[in-house]
Amino acid sequence: xxxxxxxxxxxxxxxxxxxxxxxxxxxxxxxxxxxxxxxxxxxxxxxxxxxxxxxxxxxxxxxxxxxxxxxxxxxxxxxxxxxxxxxxxxxxxxxxxxxxxxxxxxxxxxxxxxxxxxxxxxxxxxxxxxxxxxxxxxxxxxxxxxxxxxxxxxxxxxxxxxxxxxxxxxxxxxxxxxxxxxxxxxxxxxxxxxxxxxxxxxxxxxxxxxxxxxxxxxxxxxxxxxxxxxxxxxxxxxxxxxxxxxxxxxxxxxxxxx
Numbered sequence: 001x002x003x004x005x006x007x008x009x010x011x012x013x014x015x016x017x018x019x020x021x022x023x024x025x026x027x028x029x030x031x032x033x034x035x036x037x038x039x040x041x042x043x044x045x046x047x048x049x050x051x052x053x054x055x056x057x058x059x060x061x062x063x064x065x066x067x068x069x070x071x072x073x074x075x076x077x078x079x080x081x082x083x084x085x086x087x088x089x090x091x092x093x094x095x096x097x098x099x100x101x102x103x104x105x106x107x108x109x110x111x112x113x114x115x116x117x118x119x120x121x122x123x124x125x126x127x128x129x130x131x132x133x134x135x136x137x138x139x140x141x142x143x144x145x146x147x148x149x150x151x152x153x154x155x156x157x158x159x160x161x162x163x164x165x166x167x168x169x170x171x172x173x174x175x176x177x178x179x180x181x182x183x184x185x186x187x188x189x190x191x192x193x194x195x196x197x198x199x200x201x202x203x204x205x206x207x208x209x210x211x212x213x214x215x216x217x218x219x220x221x222x223x224x225x226x227x228x229x230x231x232x233x234x235x236x237x238x239x240x241x242x243x244x245x246x247x248x249x250x251x252x253x254x255x256x257x258x
Contacts, residue, residue: 004207006049007097007251009066011037012058018242019062019084021132021162026241033238037064040234040249047206047232049252052101055093062087064239065248068115068133068163069094072103073126073146074255080116081108083133094251101256106145114138117163117248122170126151127189129164157184162243168192169203169247171211171229177201195220202245204252206232212246 016028041051057063062084069091071078077098079091099105108114118129119142126146128139143153160182161167168178168189176189178201186192195201200220204212210230213221221231236246 003254003256004049005052005101005253005256006044007052007054007066007070007094007253008037008041008044008249009054009063009094010034010056011064012056012061014058014061015064015238015242017061018065019086020241020243022160022166023241023243028238028241030238033064036234036236036238037249040236040246043212043232043234044206044250047210047212049206051250052097054097057090057093060087060090062242063090065117065242065244066090066094067165067248067251068117070098070251071114071116071119071142072251072253072255073121073149073151075103076145076149077103077105078114078142078145079105079107080114081110081112081138082115083113083135083138098253101253103253103256108138108141111135112137112141114142115163116251117165118158120165120168120170120176122174122176124150124152125174126153127156127164127168127176128153129158130155131158131164133163134158154188156188159184165202165247166243166245168201171203171224172205172209177203195223199240199245202247204246204250214240214246216240 115133118134175191197217199214200217215233
């Protein structure tokens with residue numbers, strides 16, 4: 001059995017109605033989006049990840065962005081309470097899949113709100129974005145869930161983008177990368193590497209030095225390759241129109257006990 005799994009969720013027929021907050025709405029080609037999602041899932045599998053498809057939520061336009069429903073730390077899942085009320089029905093099926101995988105489950109409770117896209121792990125440091133979708137009580141509940149497990153939780157202000165991980169992600173050595181104009185306080189990160197494109201600030205660690213990133217960031221791919229990484233580009237143009245990125249489309253579960 002694979003020790004690395006990725007939860008994914010098929011885009012629904014209402015995808016084009018998804019929320020946008022920091023960009024202008026443009027037309028989404030739902031047929032192309034489905035093909036891009038299928039290619040994204042194939043890419044994960046090609047690099048050793050077993051994909052687990054959460055049942056579709058066709059009444060929830062944003063459900064494809066499954067990362068926002070949960071935060072993983074080791075074998076513990078903290079089920080989110082999304083800041084947008086329309087997204088809260090997305091969490092139940094994700095919780096059921098994680099229970100079936102053997103994860104321990106906690107939940108963010110009212111009045112806390114927390115979106116998974118606001119949480120960035122770099123080693124044992126857990127950065128949590130305090131902004132539009134995640135409130136102070138959500139940050140408090142994340143601390144309570146993960147600090148006893150050895151996490152160091154650092155709150156980060158987020159104002160310029162939807163989620164913390166809309167601005168920054170981390171390389172395997174815990175260097176944080178991001179597009180400078182969208183990062184509120186880069187000095188909060190011990191090592192920060194600016195990248196030349198907005199979408200270049202989003203990478204998924206596939207293992208063995210391979211980094212999944214958007215095809216819309218070719219100069220960033222060149223920079224990362226020059227630093228010894230192996231970029232793995234995927235086209236997610238239709239999801240980028242909805243403020244989505246490569247991290248949003250899956251929940252990576254690395255520490256299952258099998």
